[in-house]
Amino acid sequence: MRSTALPLCGLIFALASSLPATQFIPLSIDELATRADLIVHGVMQSKTCARDSQGRNFTRVELAVNEVWKGRPSTNLTILLSGGILGEEAAVVPGQADYQIGEEVVVFLAVNPRGEPVTLSLAQGKFHIWQEAATGEKLARNLFHGPRGPLTLAELKRQALKGGR
Numbered sequence: 001m002r003s004t005a006l007p008l009c010g011l012i013f014a015l016a017s018s019l020p021a022t023q024f025i026p027l028s029i030d031e032l033a034t035r036a037d038l039i040v041h042g043v044m045q046s047k048t049c050a051r052d053s054q055g056r057n058f059t060r061v062e063l064a065v066n067e068v069w070k071g072r073p074s075t076n077l078t079i080l081l082s083g084g085i086l087g088e089e090a091a092v093v094p095g096q097a098d099y100q101i102g103e104e105v106v107v108f109l110a111v112n113p114r115g116e117p118v119t120l121s122l123a124q125g126k127f128h129i130w131q132e133a134a135t136g137e138k139l140a141r142n143l144f145h146g147p148r149g150p151l152t153l154a155e156l157k158r159q160a161l162k163g164g165r
Contacts, residue, residue: 026144027124029156033163036108036120038071041129041153044103045076049084057091059084061099063107069160071109073117079109080116097126104129106140106156129153 033039045062052058059081065073079099083091097119099105108125109117119125127140138153145151151159 027121028163029145029159030163032108032120032125033070033160035110036070036125037111038073038077038109038117039069039106039160040065040071040073040077040109041067041069041106041157042077042104044099044101044105047099047101049086051086056082057084057086057089058082063105069106069157077117079107080112080118093122095122097123099126106153106160108160127151127156 027035040063042063042065045064047059047061049057049059061079061081063077063079065075065077081093081096081099083093083096085091097107106127106129108120110120110125112118123143127142127145129138129140131138139150140146140153140156141150145156
């Protein structure tokens with residue numbers, strides 16, 4: 001994790017010029033599902049940043065759960081992310097999943113030793129969901145799955161349920 005005190009207006013330029021490249025070993029949906037403790041489909045409700053007792057920034061995002069594909073989360077689920085923006089201080093974790101309030105998602109989550117759900121394999125464990133205007137079909141995409149064309153939500157669910165056994 002990298003922490004710097006910068007005015008927010010300079011944050012984007014500083015991040016682009018100072019962060020190391022993040023390399024991922026792409027995981028298949030089957031691998032994500034096998035490694036996940038929880039797989040849920042829902043809508044992001046809130047996002048808050050705080051500082052832990054060691055002075056590190058972290059972010060909590062609240063997810064209203066629509067459907068559980070694996071595990072037994074509550075109706076509202078709190079996902080913990082490393083880093084975040086607190087005042088004018090930004091702590092950035094390269095490759096971390098980015099969640100937006102109101103965003104529909106499918107998330108593959110691991111439970112850390114403190115019992116807190118975290119996004120599995122950083123951004124690989126989060127799929128953005130949207131509805132295709134022309135067909136009304138729900139589609140899914142993340143950095144590694146769907147760049148040549150999105151998956152349908154039904155196909156993502158089928159693959160996740162197959163791999164999550």
